[in-house]
Amino acid sequence: MQSTNVLLKKIVRSSVLPFAAQHGMKKDLFPLSRTLSLSLCLKQDNSSGPSEKLDLDAWKKVMKSGLQEEVSETVSEHKELSTLAAAREILEMWRLAGRSVPENISEEQLKTFMECPSKSAKKKYLKYLHLKELYKKNDKRKMDEKRERKQEAKKQASETDETKRSSLVCLWANAMDKAYSWRAAQAMIFGQPLVFDMSYEKDMSVREVANTVRQIVLSEGCNRRSVDPFHVHFCNLKDDSLYHKEFIKHYREAWGKLLITATDQCYTDIFPKDKLVYLTADSPKVMKTFDHNKIYIVGSMVDKSIKTGVSLARAKRLGLETAALPLEKYLLWNSGAKNLTLDQMMHILLTLKDTGDWKKALEFVPKRKYCGFVSKPVHELKKTLNLINTLKLGKRQEEVRRQFAKNYSKKLMQK
Numbered sequence: 001m002q003s004t005n006v007l008l009k010k011i012v013r014s015s016v017l018p019f020a021a022q023h024g025m026k027k028d029l030f031p032l033s034r035t036l037s038l039s040l041c042l043k044q045d046n047s048s049g050p051s052e053k054l055d056l057d058a059w060k061k062v063m064k065s066g067l068q069e070e071v072s073e074t075v076s077e078h079k080e081l082s083t084l085a086a087a088r089e090i091l092e093m094w095r096l097a098g099r100s101v102p103e104n105i106s107e108e109q110l111k112t113f114m115e116c117p118s119k120s121a122k123k124k125y126l127k128y129l130h131l132k133e134l135y136k137k138n139d140k141r142k143m144d145e146k147r148e149r150k151q152e153a154k155k156q157a158s159e160t161d162e163t164k165r166s167s168l169v170c171l172w173a174n175a176m177d178k179a180y181s182w183r184a185a186q187a188m189i190f191g192q193p194l195v196f197d198m199s200y201e202k203d204m205s206v207r208e209v210a211n212t213v214r215q216i217v218l219s220e221g222c223n224r225r226s227v228d229p230f231h232v233h234f235c236n237l238k239d240d241s242l243y244h245k246e247f248i249k250h251y252r253e254a255w256g257k258l259l260i261t262a263t264d265q266c267y268t269d270i271f272p273k274d275k276l277v278y279l280t281a282d283s284p285k286v287m288k289t290f291d292h293n294k295i296y297i298v299g300s301m302v303d304k305s306i307k308t309g310v311s312l313a314r315a316k317r318l319g320l321e322t323a324a325l326p327l328e329k330y331l332l333w334n335s336g337a338k339n340l341t342l343d344q345m346m347h348i349l350l351t352l353k354d355t356g357d358w359k360k361a362l363e364f365v366p367k368r369k370y371c372g373f374v375s376k377p378v379h380e381l382k383k384t385l386n387l388i389n390t391l392k393l394g395k396r397q398e399e400v401r402r403q404f405a406k407n408y409s410k411k412l413m414q415k
Contacts, residue, residue, distance in 0.1 A: 087114050091126070099123070100130040180224050184259035187229040193295045194223075194230035194349065195267045195276075196342075198237040200301040203310055206242060212302045212342070213246035219346035220260065226350045234262040235270070243300070268318055271295050278315035279345070281338045282308055283322035286329065290352035298345055308337075330358050331370040340365065 087110050095101040105113075109129060116122040196216060201209060216234075223229045237243055248255055267276060278297045279287070297320070299311040315322045325348070327338050340348075344364050351361040359373060 083114060084110055094126070100127045102126065102129040102133045104133070105129065181259065183227075183229055184224050187231045188259055188261070189231075191229060191231040192292060192353070193233055193271065195233045195235050195271075195295060195297040196300045197267070197297055197311075197314075198234055198241075198243050198300050199266075199314070200299060200310070201242050203307065204301060208302050209242040210246050212300050213243060213250060215302065215342035216300060217247075217250050218343040220258070222343060222346050223350065224259070226354070228350075228354060230349070230353075232260040233267065233270070234260060235265060235267045237262050238264045266318075267295075267297060268320075273318075273320060276320050278311065278320045278322045279324070280311040280315065280322055281324055281340075282312040283315075283324040285321075285323050286326045287323040288326065290349070290356060292353070296349065298342060300342065302341070325362075326358065327362070327365070327370075330362055330374055331365065332372050332374060333370050334368075 084107065091101050091105065091113075102109075113122055113125055116125055196219075200212075204212065220232060223232060234243075251258060263270070275293065275295045276297060277291075277294045278299075280299065297315075299314075301311065312322060325338075325340075327333055344366075347364040348361045351357070351364070355361070362373075
């Protein structure tokens with residue numbers, strides 16, 4: 001019995017009730033629904049048996065409640081649509097009257113406009129929406145103008161570059177490129193070798209390997225533009241390694257045309273051991289002069305954690321001679337590690353090869369790492385040391401002078 005009631009309720013809701021709600025039929029609906037329910041229930045009674053009875057009062061209550069819900073929903077929808085249309089007409093009238101009304105307004109904004117308690121509140125809300133719309137239009141216009149200015153500037157720059165780049169400038173650039181390439185080609189035959197050791201991939205992260213390759217690219221460009229370049233060797237460089245992938249990212253098609261020697265062999269298999277010198281900051285031996293007959297090795301490693309002794313241990317395992325740059329001998333070093341970047345090492349070695357002057361070579365050391373050169377007069381060194389110690393340590397000038405005199409005299413005696 002309950003299942004038949006539910007079924008009838010669904011049928012009436014889907015067919016009769018929406019039609020009645022639209023056309024306002026309330027009085028004549030109940031006899032029709034009652035006849036339908038009676039006919040269906042009578043058929044159900046004949047099929048099921050004489051003991052079942054139909055409760056018409058309960059069915060009438062169910063039908064009334066469903067009809068009231070449907071009618072209230074449709075009436076509320078019609079009211080809401082009519083109020084929204086009326087609000088839009090009011091906005092059009094205000095716009096024609098010259099008031100500050102936005103051109104485009106959404107249904108949510110229209111509902112909030114209708115919920116405003118007073119006419120002044122509605123005017124303020126519409127003025128806020130109008131100003132917001134104006135700000136958006138101005139921002140869009142500014143962005144379009146900025147984009148147009150950029151495009152015009154690019155066009156003008158390209159036109160001016162084309163006009164400025166005369167045939168003489170192009171010939172000069174091409175001639176310089178050919179001269180640099182010719183020097184690098186000559187260095188591959190007659191130049192002094194310089195080895196970059198690519199065996200530190202396991203000791204670095206992917207980011208550190210990328211930084212290392214970036215510094216090596218800068219070093220190669222500096223070497224190619226120098227007067228007397230090195231014959232650069234990339235040893236222990238294996239195919240499909242992180243080093244190799246980063247090199248291909250930087251050089252792309254020029255990697256195969258690069259005037260360097262890249263090999264997966266170790267430098268001990270290519271050069272005699274007695275000519276190899278491994279440059280490392282951890283070496284106890286200090287480099288005094290640049291030897292043109294030696295083959296210097298630079299470890300291709302950049303580590304933010306500053307792993308001390310890695311390159312020195314590798315050189316000792318291979319039985320190679322090691323050397324460190326004389327930074328303390330020529331520079332008043334501040335506190336910190338004495339590690340330099342690979343492009344700085346390249347600049348220093350090229351300057352030493354060309355001039356042999358340590359002062360000129362060590363000018364490529366970052367100035368934040370040292371206070372000054374030791375080759376300066378003693379009274380200037382005293383001033384700098386006094387200033388540093390008074391700022392950092394807070395000592396008196398007399399104590400600083402005494403300590404400086406003792407330390408400087410000891411260094412002179414050791415030399």
